[in-house]
Amino acid sequence: MTLPFFPEDLFDDDREVLLDVVERIGRSPEQKFILGDHVARFEAEIRDSIGAADAIACGSGTSALLLVLRAMGVGPGDEVIVPAFGCAPLAAAPALLGATPVFADIDPWTMVVDPGAVARAVTPRTKVIMPAHLFSVMADMPALRRIAASTGVRLLEDSAVAQGGTLAGIPAGMWGDAGVYSFVQVKTFGMPGEGGMVVTGDPGLGEVVRMLRNHGQDGKTRFRYHRVGYNSRFDEIMAAFQLHRLPGFPRRLERRARIGEYYTGRFGELAGCGVLAPPPDRDGRCYYVYSLLCERRDELRGHLAKRGIGSHVYYRSPLPRQPAFEPFARPGDAWPVAELAARWALAIPIYPHLTDQQVEHIADAVCEFAKEP
Ligand SMILES: *Cc1c(COP(=O)(O)O)cnc(C)c1O
Numbered sequence: 001m002t003l004p005f006f007p008e009d010l011f012d013d014d015r016e017v018l019l020d021v022v023e024r025i026g027r028s029p030e031q032k033f034i035l036g037d038h039v040a041r042f043e044a045e046i047r048d049s050i051g052a053a054d055a056i057a058c059g060s061g062t063s064a065l066l067l068v069l070r071a072m073g074v075g076p077g078d079e080v081i082v083p084a085f086g087c088a089p090l091a092a093a094p095a096l097l098g099a100t101p102v103f104a105d106i107d108p109w110t111m112v113v114d115p116g117a118v119a120r121a122v123t124p125r126t127k128v129i130m131p132a133h134l135f136s137v138m139a140d141m142p143a144l145r146r147i148a149a150s151t152g153v154r155l156l157e158d159s160a161v162a163q164g165g166t167l168a169g170i171p172a173g174m175w176g177d178a179g180v181y182s183f184v185q186v187k188t189f190g191m192p193g194e195g196g197m198v199v200t201g202d203p204g205l206g207e208v209v210r211m212l213r214n215h216g217q218d219g220k221t222r223f224r225y226h227r228v229g230y231n232s233r234f235d236e237i238m239a240a241f242q243l244h245r246l247p248g249f250p251r252r253l254e255r256r257a258r259i260g261e262y263y264t265g266r267f268g269e270l271a272g273c274g275v276l277a278p279p280p281d282r283d284g285r286c287y288y289v290y291s292l293l294c295e296r297r298d299e300l301r302g303h304l305a306k307r308g309i310g311s312h313v314y315y316r317s318p319l320p321r322q323p324a325f326e327p328f329a330r331p332g333d334a335w336p337v338a339e340l341a342a343r344w345a346l347a348i349p350i351y352p353h354l355t356d357q358q359v360e361h362i363a364d365a366v367c368e369f370a371k372e373p
Pocket of ligand 1: 060061062063086087096132158160161181182183184195196285368
């Protein structure tokens with residue numbers, strides 16, 4: 001592949017900085033490797049940049065979801081409404097707490113959860129609505145917030161892929177009672193390691209999450225456990241590295257947005273030829289992954305591969321069709337749109353260091369495929 005879907009050179013520009021950070025923290029007299037000053041500064045920077053009451057760095061995006069659900073008191077007998085199309089942690093986080101993930105179908109164009117399906121899935125046992133932003137489009141948060149408010153259910157925004165995005169002026173992560181980010185390598189603010197963050201406008205919820213991430217301790221008295229917690233702490237070396245990378249993040253996001261907008265402009269005319277691009281708009285976009293819908297998906301994938309262009313299939317099956325989550329599906333439930341997305345979605349490269357020429361080459365290849373007789 002000359003243009004791999006997952007590029008290996010994401011951190012090349014910052015390799016010296018990474019080595020320097022390892023050296024500096026590794027040799028520092030205090031020998032503090034987790035939850036030190038760098039983590040506190042990193043949390044403060046993110047918190048202030050989005051106007052949150054608290055930001056809590058933790059072990060991963062998955063862990064962030066789990067911590068929030070636990071802090072919200074989710075447990076056996078509770079239902080958590082999640083999209084039928086998405087990644088494992090959406091279903092696993094409620095399930096690991098003994099709650100039931102209830103799967104709602106998605107919108108056929110944007111592929112994010114359909115608010116109508118969410119509203120229909122609410123029962124007296126529903127404790128949390130957990131939409132996820134997917135690929136390049138944010139979920140319909142205004143509608144979901146109205147549903148949560150009118151039913152008295154809490155709203156957890158899985159904004160793992162949408163850090164830096166905004167919808168109607170509100171940053172991704174700030175639409176619900178809490179939001180989460182993920183810093184795993186491939187995400188828009190990824191890093192060379194595992195990490196995540198909980199952001200919230202509710203200081204009380206933040207305080208509980210803060211305790212849960214470090215064995216239920218309050219950060220003042222060591223070995224005093226107020227709650228049954230987890231080990232989901234954050235690394236000082238990674239925090240220092242992310243503090244260095246933070247100022248460049250808006251520029252990299254903007255580059256992603258430009259590439260996405262270029263694609264959407266080029267692909268607008270392909271809708272009648274079996275290749276559907278995401279709806280054109282700047283508001284409520286995050287440009288983590290650029291996903292097309294194509295009936296002849298595997299052929300398109302082969303066509304691109306022959307031209308040296310990597311692509312990726314997210315996700316080959318709806319969540320309730322996965323062996324692990326099938327037991328949670330209720331008889332009679334169906335997710336026809338999620339089934340189609342699983343057959344048709346194909347993601348093409350959108351990382352910020354693609355050159356204009358490479359982006360054009362990728363767009364040309366997709367257009368050529370759609371227009372060939
Ligand atoms: C990546 C991702 C997560 C999980 O984040 P990790 O840091 O990999 O645990 C959760 N939800 C969504 C929508 C994601 O894309």
